[in-house]
Amino acid sequence: MMLRIGDTSVDRSWPVWDESSLRRLERDAAASLAAHTLMRRAGEAVARLARARFAHARHVVVLCGPGNNGGDGLYAAAELARHGLRVEVSMVACGNPSGWQDRERPADWRWALEQAQQAGLRPRGWASSEAAATLRGAELVIDALLGLGLNRPPQGELSEAIAAILASGIPALALDLPSGLAADTGTAPGAVVRAEVTLTMLGLKPGLLTGPDAHACGELWLDDLDIERVRAVDEPPAAITRLGPAAAQRGLPRISAAAHKGERGDVRVFGGSPGMTGAARLCAQAALALGAGRVFVALLDPSAPMLDPTHPELMQRQPDTLLQQAQQASRHGGSCHVFGPGAGNSPGSLRLLQDLIALDAPLVIDADGLNLLAAQPRDGATWQALRERGRSAWLTPHPREAARLLRWETTRVQAGRLHAARELAASSGAHCVLKGAGSVVASATGPVWINASGNGLLATAGTGDVLAGALAAFLAQTPEADAVAAACAAVWLHGAGADLALAEGASLRAGNLPDWMLRAWERLARPSARHA
Numbered sequence: 001m002m003l004r005i006g007d008t009s010v011d012r013s014w015p016v017w018d019e020s021s022l023r024r025l026e027r028d029a030a031a032s033l034a035a036h037t038l039m040r041r042a043g044e045a046v047a048r049l050a051r052a053r054f055a056h057a058r059h060v061v062v063l064c065g066p067g068n069n070g071g072d073g074l075y076a077a078a079e080l081a082r083h084g085l086r087v088e089v090s091m092v093a094c095g096n097p098s099g100w101q102d103r104e105r106p107a108d109w110r111w112a113l114e115q116a117q118q119a120g121l122r123p124r125g126w127a128s129s130e131a132a133a134t135l136r137g138a139e140l141v142i143d144a145l146l147g148l149g150l151n152r153p154p155q156g157e158l159s160e161a162i163a164a165i166l167a168s169g170i171p172a173l174a175l176d177l178p179s180g181l182a183a184d185t186g187t188a189p190g191a192v193v194r195a196e197v198t199l200t201m202l203g204l205k206p207g208l209l210t211g212p213d214a215h216a217c218g219e220l221w222l223d224d225l226d227i228e229r230v231r232a233v234d235e236p237p238a239a240i241t242r243l244g245p246a247a248a249q250r251g252l253p254r255i256s257a258a259a260h261k262g263e264r265g266d267v268r269v270f271g272g273s274p275g276m277t278g279a280a281r282l283c284a285q286a287a288l289a290l291g292a293g294r295v296f297v298a299l300l301d302p303s304a305p306m307l308d309p310t311h312p313e314l315m316q317r318q319p320d321t322l323l324q325q326a327q328q329a330s331r332h333g334g335s336c337h338v339f340g341p342g343a344g345n346s347p348g349s350l351r352l353l354q355d356l357i358a359l360d361a362p363l364v365i366d367a368d369g370l371n372l373l374a375a376q377p378r379d380g381a382t383w384q385a386l387r388e389r390g391r392s393a394w395l396t397p398h399p400r401e402a403a404r405l406l407r408w409e410t411t412r413v414q415a416g417r418l419h420a421a422r423e424l425a426a427s428s429g430a431h432c433v434l435k436g437a438g439s440v441v442a443s444a445t446g447p448v449w450i451n452a453s454g455n456g457l458l459a460t461a462g463t464g465d466v467l468a469g470a471l472a473a474f475l476a477q478t479p480e481a482d483a484v485a486a487a488c489a490a491v492w493l494h495g496a497g498a499d500l501a502l503a504e505g506a507s508l509r510a511g512n513l514p515d516w517m518l519r520a521w522e523r524l525a526r527p528s529a530r531h532a
């Protein structure tokens with residue numbers, strides 16, 4: 001079965017596999033199949049997609065590397081030649097042709113080379129001096145240089161071939177992964193192919209969904225090579241799961257027809273020190289828009305006006321008053337607190353954060369709340385209280401905030417986003433939403449989700465405050481047992497709103513993001529889901 005990931009008509013909760021799990025799956029599958037079956041299926045799938053997706057291409061160059069990724073490419077080349085296309089095959093970093101059938105080479109690779117030769121192809125070695133000529137006139141280049149086996153920056157012929165693809169401007173169909181992209185992390189240690197389309201085999205890899213170079217994959221397709229075990233699952237989620245609309249839909253708050261405002265959750269937002277009141281207001285406005293029954297906001301700037309005339313529904317209180325209200329209410333459920341947007345770093349802010357951590361209500365810690373936390377010793381009382389609290393806490397760092405919390409460099413966070421999010425969750429006992437393209441939702445135990453929605457339009461001030469407010473609105477309306485599903489819904493809608501804005505060519509700013517999120521919600525929710 002082959003399909004385009006992101007096609008909403010077939011969206012499922014796709015499991016995502018790290019390299020070692022994929023290798024295990026491959027071994028298990030290969031053990032019960034005739035020799036070379038997986039490579040045959042992979043090559044056939046690539047040829048099928050090449051012919052369908054690049055139907056105009058009559059002249060195809062296939063660049064094959066020294067491992068099984070190259071073997072898949074050789075079999076795909078044979079298939080394309082059998083369909084009458086003009087196909088040229090270049091063997092990159094494969095050494096002298098006289099050694100291609102040496103026993104040290106992978107058996108599948110040697111078999112695929114024979115298949116290509118039997119199809120009438122004459123694979124040639126890579127000639128550095130003729131790099132540009134190798135690709136000249138081609139309408140499609142199939143990148144079968146490196147896949148799962150990347151273990152160091154591409155050098156020599158491999159980096160030359162990647163550079164030639166990049167310089168040629170010819171559309172590239174990457175086989176399994178864009179060559180140079182690390183499957184587990186979405187980083188590129190050196191040059192990386194920028195593919196128009198990637199057809200990945202067997203299962204999705206984290207590095208195609210999150211990480212600084214994940215976007216190198218372009219349009220993403222999956223072929224499961226007809227291995228039953230890797231099919232999309234609904235329940236329970238895999239260890240790592242792609243967060244798409246199907247999963248988001250399951251986490252949407254259910255609003256009963258007879259609901260009253262007390263049942264739709266109270267959100268209390270603490271933040272907005274002098275000069276930063278907008279951050280707390282944006283957060284509160286988002287909580288309101290996303291359906292919280294009542295939203296209270298305490299601004300830490302004592303001179304801030306007590307009314308937001310654009311949003312008279314918001315109830316503004318002094319910080320001490322709102323804290324007292326939170327202390328009295330927190331045991332009754334149906335509320336969520338947010339600490340952080342624009343909160344500053346004064347001793348008073350820290351005390352407030354500590355008081356909120358001590359309460360028995362869900363708590364979202366964002367922005368300055370995370371910076372205050374980062375400045376506290378890991379073995380001190382604040383972190384200890386966070387680890388020991390009974391109700392869920394949510395940390396929503398962007399990569400730099402995560403780096404401060406973990407005491408790492410930001411580049412280290414970005415070089416292993418799943419690892420960073422898990423590490424943060426494990427050390428704090430809280431759930432973590434590591435923001436940035438492909439946001440990662442992780443818990444101390446339990447599965448990790450990688451968000452599939454969102455785009456660069458979100459890279460504008462205040463959109464993180466909106467996420468914190470939306471998250472709080474959903475958590476306040478959801479029983480603790482379903483908190484992760486609700487958070488996933490909020491994270492997905494946040495990106496999906498931006499995707500709708502992009503599709504319509506509209507401008508996006510934090511202030512109108514909640515409206516776009518509601519439109520995304522409208523599209524997602526069947527009437528029965530919203531009003532069940």
Ligand SMILES: NC(=O)C1=CN([C@@H]2O[C@H](COP(=O)(O)OP(=O)(O)OC[C@H]3O[C@@H](n4cnc5c(N)ncnc54)[C@H](OP(=O)(O)O)[C@@H]3O)[C@@H](O)[C@H]2O)[C@@H](O)CC1
Pocket residue numbers: 022023025026038039042065066067068069070072093106145146147148149150151152153154155158175176177201202
């Ligand atoms: N496992 C699966 O689930 C399935 C796998 N399938 C296919 O197999 C592919 C994985 O094959 P693979 O393991 O042979 O690795 P691959 O990426 O071809 O390269 C390894 C070779 O490259 C070399 N090399 C690495 N980095 C290098 C560098 N920077 N610069 C230079 N050389 C470098 C490395 O050399 P070495 O480290 O040994 O010196 C080795 O020779 C996978 O992506 C998919 O296409 C599917 O068909 C079925 C399901």
Ligand SMILES: Nc1ncnc2c1ncn2[C@@H]1O[C@H](COP(=O)(O)OP(=O)(O)O)[C@@H](O)[C@H]1O
Pocket residue numbers: 367398435436437438439453454455456457458459460461462463464465466467494495
């Ligand atoms: N290129 C991108 N693709 C997807 N999401 C993005 C991108 N850039 C930013 N975002 C999202 O936008 C939000 C920005 O949050 P944050 O950095 O906290 O901003 P602020 O502090 O200004 O509110 C996060 O949810 C992040 O995931």
Ligand SMILES: [K+]
Pocket residue numbers: 069143144145146147174175176177178179
């Ligand atoms: K590749």
